Amino acid sequence: MAVVSRYTIALHILTWLAYWVEKDEFFPSDRIAKSVGTSPVFLRRILGQLAKAGLVLVQHGGTGAGWRLARSPEKISLLDVYEAVVQTPLFELHHSQPNPGCVIGHGIQPALQRVYGDSEETLKRRLAQESIADLVASSLEHGKR
Amino acid sequence: MAVVSRYTIALHILTWLAYWVEKDEFFPSDRIAKSVGTSPVFLRRILGQLAKAGLVLVQHGGTGAGWRLARSPEKISLLDVYEAVVQTPLFELHHSQPNPGCVIGHGIQPALQRVYGDSEETLKRRLAQESIADLVASSLEHGKR
DNA sequence: TCCATTGTAACTACTTCAGTTATATTGAAA
DNA sequence: TTTCAATATAACTGAAGTAGTTACAATGGA
Numbered sequence: 001m002a003v004v005s006r007y008t009i010a011l012h013i014l015t016w017l018a019y020w021v022e023k024d025e026f027f028p029s030d031r032i033a034k035s036v037g038t039s040p041v042f043l044r045r046i047l048g049q050l051a052k053a054g055l056v057l058v059q060h061g062g063t064g065a066g067w068r069l070a071r072s073p074e075k076i077s078l079l080d081v082y083e084a085v086v087q088t089p090l091f092e093l094h095h096s097q098p099n100p101g102c103v104i105g106h107g108i109q110p111a112l113q114r115v116y117g118d119s120e121e122t123l124k125r126r127l128a129q130e131s132i133a134d135l136v137a138s139s140l141e142h143g144k145r
Numbered sequence: 146m147a148v149v150s151r152y153t154i155a156l157h158i159l160t161w162l163a164y165w166v167e168k169d170e171f172f173p174s175d176r177i178a179k180s181v182g183t184s185p186v187f188l189r190r191i192l193g194q195l196a197k198a199g200l201v202l203v204q205h206g207g208t209g210a211g212w213r214l215a216r217s218p219e220k221i222s223l224l225d226v227y228e229a230v231v232q233t234p235l236f237e238l239h240h241s242q243p244n245p246g247c248v249i250g251h252g253i254q255p256a257l258q259r260v261y262g263d264s265e266e267t268l269k270r271r272l273a274q275e276s277i278a279d280l281v282a283s284s285l286e287h288g289k290r
Numbered sequence: 291t292c293c294a295t296t297g298t299a300a301c302t303a304c305t306t307c308a309g310t311t312a313t314a315t316t317g318a319a320a
Numbered sequence: 321t322t323t324c325a326a327t328a329t330a331a332c333t334g335a336a337g338t339a340g341t342t343a344c345a346a347t348g349g350a
Contacts, residue, residue: 008238038240092150138259187339189298208294210347
């Protein structure tokens with residue numbers, strides 16, 4: 001299966017906020033929703049996770065309420081976003097327990113956990129190399145055509 | 146989210162077959178199911194994918210019917226298994242289309258596709274480094290205790 | 291011909307995800 | 321103090337995917 005589209009949405013949100021970062025404003029969720037093409041409630045659920053991870057700031061009430069980046073786009077890596085939004089491990093183990101009476105059934109899970117852990121680490125190191133600022137640049141590059 | 150547990154099941158099957166590879170026999174799916182702890186039908190669905198990918202051989206009728214490895218465990222990488230069993234890309238894009246009138250909405254998908262593609266490649270290169278033979282060794286190591 | 295086994299379809303139960311609706315809460319500005 | 325634009329959150333829906341079960345047709349060696 002796949003890393004949920006929630007991750008894509010989170011990256012879209014942050015890239016959008018980064019694009020407007022010069023404005024130095026808080027932007028409401030339904031304004032962001034216009035670009036993402038999804039519901040403001042869904043976005044706020046994700047924005048809440050990003051806020052908890054310290055990636056965005058929220059202004060609750062009043063006329064200027066909304067969201068903005070908590071730090072500069074260069075300092076937000078795709079790994080930061082991944083860890084803010086994705087809580088489950090990349091690989092699933094068995095749903096029902098393997099037979100502990102069988103040598104393989106007994107030893108396979110720790111064996112897999114090692115490989116799975118290493119592989120997830122490898123993926124995360126790759127994500128750490130890219131920032132939201134890179135995504136803005138790359139989006140503009142493609143958006144131009 | 147996660148790579149489906151089907152991948153874990155496929156690795157369990159192949160590791161089990163590799164453990165018994167000296168026997169030079171075809172093993173029925175319900176024998177394998179005893180070790181994995183799941184239903185033979187589910188296993189046969191996965192075994193079918195593995196056969197299509199050329200990783201196992203199947204013997205249909207008769208008393209000696211069942212499954213065996215198509216080649217030696219050292220020559221089956223975890224990437225081979227991944228590609229046999231997982232068909233969807235690792236990262237999902239938007240479910241509903243982003244706004245093409247917005248600069249970011251227009252450019253974000255190709256930008257993400259590049260990063261997502263690179264990241265998936267990185268993961269696959271890691272999986273290519275490990276073989277079913279390694280999993281057998283590692284399982285026995287843990288199974289011993 | 292026998293029969294252990296695979297191949298496959300149909301169905302169920304469960305979970306997750308995205309989206310919607312509705313309501314309470316916040317807090318700057320008038 | 322009131323107003324009101326916005327967030328916070330719960331409850332619900334529909335859709336999709338996963339794993340598991342049952343049932344039955346097809347295979348092919350003995």
